[in-house]
Amino acid sequence: MSKRFARALLLTALAAVFSPAAWSTNGMNMEGYGPIATGMGGAAFAYDNGTAAMMNNPATLGLMRSGDRLDLFFGFLGPDVEAEAGGRVAESDGTAYAMPAAGWVRKHNGLTYGIGVYGQGGMGTEYDAGSFLGNPAAGVGIQSDLENRTELSVGRVILPLAFDVNERLVIGGSLDFVWAGLDLRMAMSGAQFTDLVTTRNFGTAGDDGSGLVSTFNGFVGSGAITRVDYAYFDFSNGSDFTGQARGYGYAGKLGAVFRVSDRLSLGATYHSETRLSDMKTSGADVSFGVEMMGAAQSIPVSGEVKVRDFQWPEIYGIGVAWQASDDWFFTGDIKRIEWAGTMDSFDMSFTADAVQGDPRAAAFAGRGMDVSLFQRWDDQVVYQFGGAWRWSPKLTLRAGANLSDNPVPNTYLNALFPAIVEEHYTAGFGYAFNRVQSIDFSLQYAPEVEETSGGGVISRHSQTSFQFLYSHRF
Numbered sequence: 001m002s003k004r005f006a007r008a009l010l011l012t013a014l015a016a017v018f019s020p021a022a023w024s025t026n027g028m029n030m031e032g033y034g035p036i037a038t039g040m041g042g043a044a045f046a047y048d049n050g051t052a053a054m055m056n057n058p059a060t061l062g063l064m065r066s067g068d069r070l071d072l073f074f075g076f077l078g079p080d081v082e083a084e085a086g087g088r089v090a091e092s093d094g095t096a097y098a099m100p101a102a103g104w105v106r107k108h109n110g111l112t113y114g115i116g117v118y119g120q121g122g123m124g125t126e127y128d129a130g131s132f133l134g135n136p137a138a139g140v141g142i143q144s145d146l147e148n149r150t151e152l153s154v155g156r157v158i159l160p161l162a163f164d165v166n167e168r169l170v171i172g173g174s175l176d177f178v179w180a181g182l183d184l185r186m187a188m189s190g191a192q193f194t195d196l197v198t199t200r201n202f203g204t205a206g207d208d209g210s211g212l213v214s215t216f217n218g219f220v221g222s223g224a225i226t227r228v229d230y231a232y233f234d235f236s237n238g239s240d241f242t243g244q245a246r247g248y249g250y251a252g253k254l255g256a257v258f259r260v261s262d263r264l265s266l267g268a269t270y271h272s273e274t275r276l277s278d279m280k281t282s283g284a285d286v287s288f289g290v291e292m293m294g295a296a297q298s299i300p301v302s303g304e305v306k307v308r309d310f311q312w313p314e315i316y317g318i319g320v321a322w323q324a325s326d327d328w329f330f331t332g333d334i335k336r337i338e339w340a341g342t343m344d345s346f347d348m349s350f351t352a353d354a355v356q357g358d359p360r361a362a363a364f365a366g367r368g369m370d371v372s373l374f375q376r377w378d379d380q381v382v383y384q385f386g387g388a389w390r391w392s393p394k395l396t397l398r399a400g401a402n403l404s405d406n407p408v409p410n411t412y413l414n415a416l417f418p419a420i421v422e423e424h425y426t427a428g429f430g431y432a433f434n435r436v437q438s439i440d441f442s443l444q445y446a447p448e449v450e451e452t453s454g455g456g457v458i459s460r461h462s463q464t465s466f467q468f469l470y471s472h473r474f
Contacts, residue, residue, distance in 0.1 A: 025446065025463065026382050027339055028121045028152070029315070031402045031424045032056075034073065035442035035467040039428025040386025041400025043331040045319025046257055046267030050440075050471060051103025054116045054158040057269035057319070059172030059255035061105055061112045062162035068106045070472045071116075075099035077465040080448070081125055083133060083415035084458040090131035090415075094124045094149070103158075110164035112172070120154040120178070120312060125416050133415060136189035137229035137289060144187065144289055144298075146232050150416045151183040151243060154274075154312055156251070168259045176251045178274050181243025182307055183236035186416055190228035190289075192455070196371065202412060202454065203345070203373040212301070212352060212369040216288070219363075229289035229296065233348070233371075235281050235305050244283060245307055249276035263323040267333075271315040273342065279307040286350055292360075301361045303352040303368075310346075313338040317382075332385035339407045343377035346417075373414070380407040386426065396430040398442070406449060413453035418461045421446045428467075440469040 025031035032042025034052025044056035048063035051071040077099060081092035103116030127133045127148040134146040155178070162172030196205035197213060207213045219225040237244040255269035284305035289298050317335025324330060351368040352361070386400020402424035413420070428442030448462035 025121070025421055025424065025444075026402070026404050027337060027343075027377065027380055027407045027419050028123055028154075029337055030119070030121050031382075031444060031446075032384065032426075032442075033118060034071075035428050035440040035469045036398075036430065038426055038444055038467050039398030039400065039430075039440070039442035040331055040384075040388060041402045041424070041426050042382075042384035043319060043333040043386055043400065045255075045269055045317055045333045045335075046265045047321035047329075047331055050469065051105050051114065051116050052118070052469075054103055054114075054160045054174055055118045055120075055156070057172070057255035057257065057267050058160040058174045058253050059162050059170045059257045059269070060267060061114070061160055061172060062107070062110075062164050062170035063257065064105065064107055064112065065473075066107045068104070068474050070474075071103045072470045073099075073101040073103075073118075073467065075101070075119075075465065075467040078463060079124075080460075080462045080464075081418055082460050083127070083131075083418075084460070085132060085456060088132040090127045090133050092125040092127055094126040094151075097124065105160070112160070112162040114160055116158045116160070118156055118158065120156055122152040122154050123417050123419055124151045124153075125149060125418065127415075134187060136187050136192070144230055144232070146187040146230075147185050148187055148416060149183060149185045149236060151236070152180070153182075153243060154178065154180045160253075169256065170258075171254075171256045173255065174253045176253065178249050178251050178276060178312070180247045180276055180279055180310060180312075182245045182279050182310075183238070183243045184233055184245075184416075185236050186233045188231050190230055193228060193231040203371065205369055205371045207367070207369045210367070212350070212364050212367040215363055215367055219292070225290045225292050226294075227291035229291070232287040232289070233284075233305075233350075234287065235284035237283075243279070245279040245281040245305055247277040247279035247307070247310065249274055251275065251312065265321045267319040267321070269315075269317055273314040273338070274312040276311055279310060281305055284350065286352075297360070299360045299364075300358050301352050301364045302357060303350055306349045308347040308349060311342045313342040327390040329388040329390075330385075331387070332383070335382050335384070337380040337382065337407075339377035340379045343375045343407075345375055346373040347371070374412045376409050376412050377407045378405070378409065380404050388430075394432050398426075398428040398430070400426045402426065402444075406451065408451070410451050411454040413451055413457075413459060415453070415457050415459050418451075418459040420449045420451050420459060420461050421463060422449055423447055424463075436473050438471045440471070442467045
C-alpha cells in the first residue's frame with residue numbers, strides 16, 4: 001500500500017467517523033452532492049463532478065483523467081423552521097448543522113475504483129420545553145414543559161467501480177454500507193393519543209390484546225384514569241454524530257454515461273432502496289400525563305424502542321451535459337424519488353422493561369405496544385439544472401436551480417418532520433490553483449414554504465446552506 005493511498009484511506013475513514021446528519025431538501029434527500037453539482041442546481045448525472053459521483057452517478061467517475069483524486073468536503077446547512085397554532089409560534093433551535101465528507105478514487109487502464117463517505121439526508125428540528133408543542137395539555141391538564149426534537153440521519157460508506165467500455169461509453173456501480181440513526185422526543189396531546197387508539201385518523205396504537213395499550217385502556221375503563229393529558233415518546237442522546245436508535249444495512253447504485261460527441265454526453269442512474277435493519281435502542285421512555293386517583297401525574301415507562309422497516313427509497317434519473325463552447329457549459333437532470341414506497345407510515349414498537357424504576361409503571365412491565373403514524377408521502381420528481389462559465393483558465397462561475405413539489409400531504413404533516421421545501425436556487429465557483437489542487441464552493445437558498453397540517457398546525461421551512469470542496473490529484 002502506497003503512502004498516498006494510505007493517507008487518502010485514513011482521511012476517508014475519519015470523515016466516516018465524524019460525519020453527522022444531512023438534513024432534508026428534496027423531501028429528506030439532499031438537493032445535491034458536492035459543490036460542483038450543487039453550484040448548478042444539483043445536476044450531476046452526465047459529466048465529471050469529482051468523487052461526489054459516488055452519490056450521484058458512479059459511472060461519471062470514469063470521466064476523470066488517469067491517476068488518483070482525493071476530495072475533502074465540508075458542508076453547512078442552516079434550516080429556518082417554525083410551527084404555529086392558535087397564534088402561538090415555536091421556532092426550532094436546530095439552525096446550524098455541519099456535514100463533512102470525503103472521497104478517494106483511482107483510475108488506471110480504464111478502470112476507476114475508490115472509497116467515500118457521505119451523508120445521504122435526514123430531518124431535524126428542536127423545539128424547547130417552553131414552546132406550545134412542549135405543553136400539549138395546556139389549559140386542560142398537567143403542565144408538562146417537554147422538549148420536542150427529531151434528528152434523523154442517514155449516511156453511506158461507498159465502494160464504487162466504473163469501467164470504460166470504449167471511448168464513448170462508461171458503466172459503473174457501487175456497493176453502499178448504509179447506517180441510520182434517530183433521536184426522537186415527541187409530545188402528543190391526550191386527544192392525539194386517543195385518536196391513535198380509537199378513531200385512528202392520523203395513525204394507530206395497539207397491541208396483541210394483553211399489552212401496554214390494553215392495560216392502559218383497562219385503567220381508563222375502570223375509572224382509575226379519568227383523564228389523559230399527554231403521551232411523550234423519548235429516546236435521544238443529543239450526539240451530533242449518532243442517534244440513540246440505530247440501524248445498519250446496504251444498498252447499491254448503477255449508472256452509465258455515453259459521450260454522444262466530444263461536447264455532448266448523456267447519463268442515467270439507478271439507486272436501489274436500502275435494506276436497513278430496524279433502528280433500535282434500549283434507552284427509551286414513554287411517559288403518560290394522566291389524572292389518576294384524583295391527582296394529575298406523569299407515569300414514566302422505561303423500555304426498548306424499535307423503529308420498524310425505515311428505508312431510503314429507490315431513485316432513478318437521466319441527465320444531459322453540453323459543452324456549448326470552450327467557456328460555456330450547461331447541464332440538467334430529471335430524477336424520481338419513490339417516497340410512496342417507503343414513507344407510507346412511521347412505525348415504532350415499544351416494549352416496557354420487565355422491572356420499572358417507578359412503581360406507578362409496574363402494571364406496564366414487560367408489556368408492549370405498536371405505534372404507527374401515517375405519512376402517506378407522494379413520489380417526487382426533481383428537475384435540477386444549471387450552467388457554468390469559465391471566467392479565466394483558473395476561475396469558473398456556476399449557477400442553477402432545483403425544483404420539485406412538496407411530497408408530504410398536509411393531512412399528515414408533523415411539525416417535527418417538516419420536509420416541505422420545494423425550490424432551491426444555487427450559485428458557486430471553482431478555482432484551479434494548478435493541475436493538482438483546486439477548490440469549489442456553492443451556496444444554496446431555499447425560499448420559505450408554508451403548509452398547514454390536518455391538526456391545524458402551520459409549519460414554515462426555509463434553508464440557506466453551502467458546500468466547500470478541496471481536491472488533490474496525484
